[in-house]
Amino acid sequence: MAIPLKYNLRNLVVRRVSTLMTVFTIALVVAVFIAIMALANGLNAALVSTGTPENIVIIRPSSQTEVNSQVTREAFQLIQTLPGIARDTQGKPMASAEIAVLVNLPRRDTGEATNVTVRGVSDAGFAIRPLIKLVEGRMFRPGIGEAIASRKIAERFSSTGMGEVIRLGRRDWTVVGLFEAGGSAFDSEIWTEVNDVADAFERTNYSSVMVRADSVATRDSLANRIAAEQRLNLEAKPETVYYEEQTSAGAPIRGLGIFVAVVMGFGACFGGMNTMYAAVAVRTREIGMLRALGFSKGSIMTSFVIESVIIALIGGVIGCVLAIPVNGIATGTMNFRTFSELAFSFRITPDLMASALIFAAVMGLLGGLLPSRFAARMPITKALREL
Amino acid sequence: MKYLRLIVKNAGRNKRRSVLTILSISAAIFLLAFMQAIMNSFSSASELTGAELRLIVRRNSLADAMPESYREKIAQVPGVVAICPANWFGGTYKEDKPQYYFAQFYVDAKTLFDVQSEYQISPAEKQAFQQERTAAIAGRKLAAKYGWKIGDVIELKGTFHPVNPQLTLRGTYTTAADAPEGGLFFHREYVEEALGRPGEVGTFRIKLDSPASAPGVMDAVDAMFKSSAAPTKTETEASFQASFVSMLGNVKGLITSVGLVVVFTISLIAANAMAMTARERFTEVAVMKALGFRPGLVLGLILSESVFIALIGGVLGTLGARLGASALPSALRDMIFLQNLRVSPTVIALSLGASILIGLCSGGIPAWSAARVRIVDGLRRVA
Secondary structure: OOOOOOHHHHHHHHHHHHHHHHHHHHHHHHHHHHHHHHHHHHHHHHHHOOOHHHEEEOOOOOOHHHHHOOEOOOHHHHHHOOOOEEOOOOEOOOOEEEEEEEEEEEEOOOOOOEEEEEEEEOOHHHHHHOEEEEEEEEEEEEEEOEEEEHHHHHHEEEOOOOOOOOEEEHHHHHHHHEEEOOOHHHHHHEEEEEHHHHHOOOOEOOOEEEEOOOOOHHHHHHHHHHHOOOOOOOEEEHHHHHHHHHHEEEEEEEEHHHHHHHHHHHHHHHHHHHHHHHHHOOOOHHHHHHHHHHHOOOHHHHHHHHHHHHHHHHHHHHHHHHHHHOOOEEEEEEEEEEEEEEEEEEOOOOOHHHHHHHHHHHHHHHHHHHHHHHHHHHOHHHHHOOO | OOHHHHHHHHHHOOOHHHHHHHHHHHHHHHHHHHHHHHHHHHHHHHHHHHHHHHEEEEOOOOOOEEEHHHHOOOOOOEEEEEEEEEOOOOEEEOOOOOHHHEEEEHHHHHHEEEEEEEEEOHHHHHHHHHHHOOEEEHHHHHHHHHHOOOOOOEEEOOOOOOOOOEEEEEEEEOOOOOOHHHHHEHHHHHHHHHHOOOEEOOOEEEEEOOOOHHHHHHHHHHHHHOOOOOOOEEEHHHHHHHHHHOOOOHHHHHHHHHHHHHHHHHHHHHHHHHHHHHOOOOOHHHHHHHOOHHHHHHHHHHHHHHHHHHHHHHHHHHHHHHOOOOHOHHHHHHOOOOOOOOHHHHHHHHHHHHHHHHHHHHHHHHHHHHHHOOHHHHHHHHO
8 A cells, every 4th residue: 555645745844954955956956957958959959950951052072061162163053054953933043152161250258269150152042041031231232342140140259240340351341231040050150142252262162052952852863963963073962961960069068968967966866865864764763653554665665765756856847947047048169060150049948858857856766765765674663662 | 183083983973874975075076076177178288398389370260271382481580490381181080970080180291390399209200201202190199099000001081172191100109198199190292282282281380499489470470471362370389279169169167157056066965964964963062062062162073074074075076087087988088179188186186175165065054053052952852
């Protein structure tokens, strides 16, 4: 027969100080876990959400990223003639030749410099990526040194704000507009016209070509056709795949999060064990009585484990609440794949919360197991005799 | 000191509780020491020998290069003893996986050792490397990691450049014993030729005659190319390395705040345990006071006990971190910036300091309230 849950709940209230301490420590451990994982999540989300299913990125084989890649102007001409590329309303192929260069810009807050991607795009570049929305100012005009910056970059890097002038390559540029890209990797970039970038950075070749396939269904066959085209010798992969490959950038942070959580979790477990042993010690006579009344060893053990898990779960819930303010905070780190800044926001998902609660419950379970076993094994006579 | 025995005995009275408290504190201190070691490994490049004599010339944007002709001009700046062009190759070895990431540079083989004078290599190996266009040398630890032997062929796949070099290992070099594993160096000639001689240089490594000439050389070099198509940025090797770390963003802030939360949390856990201890000794403290123990002494005894317990935890945690750092699985170690991970004496001192702090914080309130116990209350209570 099971001991009523009410018994445990009332006990928690009776020993409120040490219960609260334990709850609070578990809450902090859970909050730290959530915060670090939210960082890793945000990083992943920024990369996974980048890319439109129909789009294909074309780069030089084994160059891995656009920044390392080169595509000749002739190759771009050739790509445009391939069948299977979507056409815009005027019948032009939706293909954008692009140049991605890294520039070293100082952060507004610390002044420390980081690489930021400057992307030159063709006209079609915007039609291909409907995600990009101009939120302030206007579009750049080609040829006169105008650029638009993502809002996240403008907020965090010197002289990239609306109306500011910034020197990139051989010329000065005026930021005439700010855009948002739905939390994708483009939110970490500065955009302007491709030929202007070629001129300012003395590039004869493009970095990459972005094309849109007629439909998602024909995307892979178009990609294969481009990759197989012997006159090109280029690599073509769906944009979604291209960015997904970069998600390994979040692995070190994720690793750090799990490491910190596990070690802290152990610390909290030991602390929880202390509390539970004390709880058992105080109730030695009660336990003896419960046993004398006929409750089995198993039900005593279950009851104490449940109590410990309840404490941990309360802590877990409080930890979740403590961590919530972190959600949405914008930050940035280096994308090791491209060696450039990747802006993103902390991201707390229901999944993350669920895993945090499971984590808390496991802490409670581990912390409660030994003390409960100790309680269950107490000889009845000895327990009853206890003062 | 005559109370030391009492403190130790008291700490051992509830062995299980003390052990659990010690374990939780050691978990915290372990984490704290590890985090500090990570932070230190970020900046440890500045400890490299010879680094104070070295400057790095680069373009402001790392992806851009400088023309080869800069070499002659920079070499003429007073204070410059040697100059070596070095480009980051960043190719793929075997597979595109973290365990195969290591530093690869193509350099001028003739001047490499003039600039990197701390590299120890046998004259025969040095000569073999310099004479053969496809030769390469590697840090001894790096060579050991991948099982490379002299004469082995190492194939790289270019990511930045459409070149797939086939290199023959002709030598290994060593630096200080606890230095990172080093990199793979091969001939600039080889890559340049394969690329059709673009004559592009990523960085120039400069050796100075004395550290004092650093500011003058930095200004002179940058001024020389200021209005050219490829302006340069010259900095010390330490600040060049540090610029990569700053790209990680606010990692330091993240690690520091995690560290603080850890210490705070564990202080709570330890405080909880100490409070339990103090509660149990309520009567006993009253007896001690009745015997003539001063409140200050009672406070000191309980505080010392908690510091004693915390310090044991601290020692265990630091030891664990030290062992853990040296036994870190190589897969993790390969992550950038962790190659230099070690728990230094400073870290040990700071961690032990933190554990004492935890002991003081956790013992504070229980000790204070014990010191204020009124003898009559304590004696009257039945426990």
